[in-house]
Amino acid sequence: MKQRYTFSINYNLRSLCIHNHLNEIIKALKSKRIIITGGPGSGKTSIINHIETLGYNCMHEVSRQVIKEARKAGIEQLFLTDPMLFSHKLMASRLKQFQEAENIHHPKIFYDRGMPDVTSYLDYIGTEYPSNFEQPCFENNYDLIFILPPWKEIYTQDNERYETFEQAIAIHNHLFNGYEKYGYTLKIVPEGTIEKRVSFILKNTAQ
The missing domain is CATH 1.20.5 (Single alpha-helices involved in coiled-coils or other helix-helix interfaces)
Structure with a gap:
């Protein structure tokens, strides 16, 4: 016995x-999902593009595509005209990115913005949204969040980036608070060359 x-x-x-x-x-x-976020004109896209040249898998920003499609339909600034419609399209696109990444077998996947960016921008303009709208942000988790602070020396405006630098600062603050709302701890990427900023990010994803 x-x-x-x-x-x-x-x-x-x-x-x-x-x-x-x-x-x-x-x-x-399981792939480590890494967000690079920040206010407009903070250098995110340049960093994502550089990371991609190093052989990493990157999910690119989808908002410009949503804007271009709206313009084809005769709506110049969909986010300003109908922020909820724009945000629904954006949330759906970013959720699709997240789901498609399940089939990518790579140690690290970098995203140019994530789902919490959508609700953060709505908070910035003061638009209310139903609680179920942010459900994807709670149910689909990223592993690391890097945020790029506003940097006046590199800030420029164009047809898709219409915010002033002061507005970019306000958006940065809402992004920071927005990600924290979903339980994330953000790492601030210091100013510097693209190579130095990418080096900072990669060093901190190796931990």
């Missing part, structure tokens, strides 16, 4: 060790 009891304990311990080992393997195989 004692021998059978000892065997049972050893068997359960071995099963637990195997289970824990499998979980570690699954965790190691």
